[in-house]
Amino acid sequence: MKQTRSSVRFPLKLPLTVRTNDAREHFAETADISSGGVLFHTKASLDVGTVIRFRIVLPAIVLGTETDVLVNCTGRVVRSLDEKGKKAVAAMIDEYCFERVYSAGDQRLAAVQP
DSSP, X not given: OOOOOSSOOBOOOXXXXXXXXXXXXXXXXXXXXXXXXXXXXXXSOOOTTOEEXXXXXXXXXXXXXXXXXXXXXXXXXXXXXXXXXXXXXXXXEEEEEEEEEEEETTEEEEEEOO
């Protein structure tokens, strides 16, 4: 069966913080990302259908911008597979909000984009 994707996937390895509705927080790393979804690796077991909130910092160097961009997302797990002791989790992105991240020394401050 041939898969057709509606959006281009970018193979980026970025840190990811995932929160579930029960307030648990899990750390992960993206394998690839598109405008419609993300594939990430984590030690946590997330069931298909689980609603998640996650944050991704897109580096300025990748985007060609002056500052990093923080993307706050809400989505749901659509696939979860075991891969060498870690879980490969695919999630659809249902909603997202961009924020600009400013660097002030070693501190990061976020400002919501209008």
